[in-house]
Every structure is written in structure tokens, then in C-alpha cells.
């Protein structure tokens with residue numbers, strides 16, 4: 261039956277994606293859409309307007325480890341205005357102190373499980389405790405952050421037409437049965453274990469991203485980040501690289517959780533931030549693995565840290581926690597192909613930079 265399409269009939273009238281943010285696309289863009297004769301010149305003008313107008317970028321979790329490095333990188337670009345929202349659960353204002361008072365920078369104390377009304381062009385959505393000891397501390401809050409927090413950010417992105425990037429995780433692969441992991445692998449996750457608040461939470465967050473994309477035409481980007489390390493990690497963050505460096509500097513035994521043969525692949529933070537920005541600026545939704553394919557057992561990492569930082573410390577085997585993935589290594593073929601991205605820093609280059617930062621913060625001078 262031929263009929264005029266109605267709002268209720270989505271099969272006959274597929275819903276159009278929302279227009280991009282009014283902040284990015286000025287009146288010129290609307291003129292360009294209306295009058296085809298003016299299209300070419302309007303396109304040129306619109307591009308110039310976009311080029312010269314400021315880009316408002318929201319970073320949730322921007323006071324954390326990766327978020328604060330991302331802020332540094334985005335603030336280098338004169339036309340970016342950066343707004344950070346954070347509840348300081350694991351992040352700190354200290355990580356952002358160099359930007360306090362800067363006219364292009366704003367910091368808002370806000371918990372993303374509550375709605376946020378703000379006008380922005382892009383959203384880097386990072387907010388979520390990332391270290392196992394912190395995400396297990398209040399698992400219900402971790403799930404709420406991943407589910408309700410992501411819903412809130414998607415609702416915001418939909419309202420203002422902003423592009424949104426989620427920092428998902430290699431933990432969506434769980435204890436992987438495929439090695440290395442590529443993006444088509446669906447994972448092996450325990451849905452009721454002590455890590456589930458985080459890994460299942462991130463899996464739901466990814467689902468929400470793709471449902472908003474399919475249903476509402478949202479511009480989404482999903483990064484699956486593999487273990488990232490670098491300066492500015494919390495000294496008592498609990499993750500393996502920060503633990504080992506802090507322990508070595510304090511002259512304490514390096515706590516290798518048994519059996520020590522479990523593997524991880526460690527990516528230096530500046531490489532990771534480069535990958536996130538390329539993903540945001542590129543045209544691929546993802547999911548895309550971002551990580552360094554160099555794979556080490558935890559015992560090998562302990563030996564490297566010992567050799568580099570303090571050859572006198574001992575390595576002590578301690579009990580592990582449930583569901584610890586036994587192996588993890590990213591297949592980054594897709595990132596290489598579609599983002600022309602691959603990490604530059606090897607572990608031997610990155611560890612000394614982190615050591616230097618930890619020495620300064622712990623007040624331990626190099627002999």
C-alpha cells in the first residue's frame with residue numbers, strides 16, 4: 261500500500277541520522293543542504309568554518325591516567341576547547357594542574373551515572389575505574405558507570421549530534437581461547453565472576469554504542485585497549501607495571517601473582533593516545549584493538565623491572581585472583597590498515613620513562 265510515511269512506520273521511513281553538532285556545522289551548512297546551486301561554494305565555506313571554529317571536546321574520566329595524557333595532547337591544538345568531567349574516584353586534579361585556569365580548559369566534578377547537559381562536538385568516554393582492585397572495590401558502581409554512565413553519554417551525544425568514542429578493553433575477550441586476539445573474536449568471559457562488573461560492563465557499553473549507532477545514526481568509535489602503562493599512573497594503582505616499579509623503588513619484593521606464566525602486552529601511553537585520536541578523527545567505527553603486540557610473561561616483566569630499577573630486590577610469588585586471563589596479545593592488523601597506527605615504544609623504551617616519573621614522585625634518587 262502506497263502511503264505517506266509516518267513517524268511510527270520505521271520500515272517505510274528509516275529514521276535519518278541526526279545532524280552533526282550545531283557547534284561544528286554553522287548556518288552555512290544548512291544553506292549548503294538546501295540550495296544545490298550553492299553547494300560547492302557552501303561546502304568550501306563550511307569546511308573553512310569548521311576548520312577555523314573551535315572544537316569542543318568532552319573527556320569523561322579525564323583526570324585519570326590515560327585521560328590526562330589525552331587532555332595534554334588535545335590541548336596542544338589551538339582550536340580545541342577541552343572539558344573534563346570526573347568524580348575523582350581513581351583520578352586526581354593533580355594530573356591536570358598544568359591546565360587549571362587555561363581559557364580553553366574546564367574541569368567539572370561530576371559522576372557520569374547522573375545525566376549531564378552540555379554542548380560539545382566530540383566525546384571521549386573514558387570514565388570507569390580500570391585497575392582490578394578499584395573496579396572490584398564497588399562492583400555495582402562499576403557496572404552502573406559502564407551501563408548507566410555510557411547510556412547518559414550516548415544520550416548526550418544524540419542530543420547534540422556529537423561523535424563519541426568509548427574506551428573499551430581487551431577484557432571483553434575474557435580469558436581468551438584464541439591467541440592473539442583479533443576484533444572478530446567474541447571472547448570467553450565469566451558472566452558471574454568477580455571481574456564481570458568490569459568486563460561484562462564494558463561488553464554492554466559496546467552493545468549500547470552499536471545500538472545507538474544502528475538505531476539513531478550516532479557517529480561512534482570503539483577502541484579495545486590492551487594494558488597501557490606510563491608516567492602518571494597512580495603509585496598505588498594496583499596494576500602490574502606500576503606495582504613492580506613502585507616496589508622496586510621502595511626496595512620491596514616484586515609480587516608476582518602465580519603462576520607468573522600468564523602473559524600481557526604492554527602499550528606505552530603516548531602511543532595509545534595517538535591511536536585514540538586517530539580513531540576519533542578517522543572514519544571507522546571499530547571496534548579496533550589498540551595495544552602493543554610485544555608479549556611478556558608477568559615473570560619476565562618482573563625480571564626486566566628488577567634489572568632496570570633495582571637488581572637487589574627479590575621476586576616473590578603470591579596468590580592470584582580468580583579469572584585472571586592466562587594470555588593476552590592484540591592482533592593490530594586492523595589498526596595498521598585503517599588507522600595507519602602502530603606503537604613506537606617498546607617496553608625497554610617506556611619503562612625508564614615511567615621509572616623517572618615514579619622516582620620524582622616517590623623522592624627516590626638514582627644512585
Ligand SMILES: NC(=O)c1ccc[n+]([C@@H]2O[C@H](COP(=O)([O-])OP(=O)(O)OC[C@H]3O[C@@H](n4cnc5c(N)ncnc54)[C@H](O)[C@@H]3O)[C@@H](O)[C@H]2O)c1
Nearest residue numbers: 321324325326347348349350351372387388390485487488
Ligand atoms: N590503562 C589500561 O591499561 C586500560 C586498558 C583497557 C581499557 N582502559 C580503559 O581506559 C579508560 C581509562 O583508564 P585509566 O587507565 O586511565 O584508568 P583511571 O582509573 O586512571 O581513569 C579512570 C577515570 O575515570 C574516573 N571515573 C571513574 N568512575 C567515574 C564516574 N562514575 N564518573 C566520573 N568519572 C569517573 C576516575 O576518577 C578516573 O579519573 C577506562 O575506561 C578503562 O576501562 C584502560
Ligand SMILES: O=C(O)[C@H]1O[C@H](OP(=O)(O)OP(=O)(O)OC[C@H]2O[C@@H](n3ccc(=O)[nH]c3=O)[C@H](O)[C@@H]2O)[C@H](O)[C@@H](O)[C@@H]1O
Nearest residue numbers: 390391392429430431485486487499500503515516517522
Ligand atoms: O588491558 C586491559 O584490557 C585491562 O588490563 C588490566 O587488567 P589486568 O591485565 O588484569 O591488569 P593488572 O592488574 O595489571 O594485571 C596484569 C597481570 O599481572 C599480574 N599481577 C598484577 C599485580 C601484581 O602486583 N602482580 C602481578 O603478578 C596479574 O595477576 C595479571 O596476571 C587493566 O587493569 C584493565 O583496566 C584493562 O582493561
